[in-house]
Amino acid sequence: MTFANCLLFPLVLASRLAEALRRGADEARSSNRELPGPLNAVLRRVLLSEAALIRRGVNLPFGSSLIVVMRRPA
């Protein structure tokens, strides 16, 4: 079990806090945005670096997603 989107989590947190302050509690709105290419490339590199950590067996302690693998006993 590991979290993912850990390094960018402060940005996610700030975004959700700002949303909570300025919007109604029951609004439904996508937070997906098309970003400028260079910024997108930077964010992609951040996620790829997280993936490298996970491949090495690091369990990231927090993040916006939780990834779980369950294995059926052999």
Place this chain on the structure above:
Amino acid sequence: MRACTLAVLPAAARSGRALDLGAGCGWFVRELGPGAHGVELSEDAVAFAAEAGADVEHGRIEDVLPAEGLELVSCLDVLPHREVDEPAVLRDAGASLAPGGRLLLRLPAFQRLYGAHDRFVHQVRRYDRSDVPALHLQPRMAGACCCASPPSSASTALTTASCTRSAATTAPMSPRSPAMRGWRWSA
């Protein structure tokens, strides 16, 4: 996120018979290769997947579960969808796995982050770390283990070391049920 999701699977787990639940446009099916199949509710997404060469059929999750002898069942950001019966999906996905098969879940984290985007994509909840043991207690997944599963020879050891339980309870229950007291987490 694609890279992070794939990173938890050892290479051997990506090449066998696999089923992706709520496969969307089929990116994960494509990553897994020719042994993988997906099911998706959105006809538009299925059409896009077909154009991209991914084997994704149109239908509901309950149309394809339970299956037999799968080495991997994946459910990426789908389990909390309002149309998904979580206990039934976990039960049937577990029953569909061959011995040693893996169930891969990607879940939105931290209920306190629940907001407008979750409502927009019809998610009814997010998950905290403490919610995960209850997922193991669904029927037929009882006794299964949880792991970060790095693709190395250490993965087997991590599988058994990262999550153990002392109680023999198998019924589904709340994460905060007294029966959860037998669980220990080392990861």
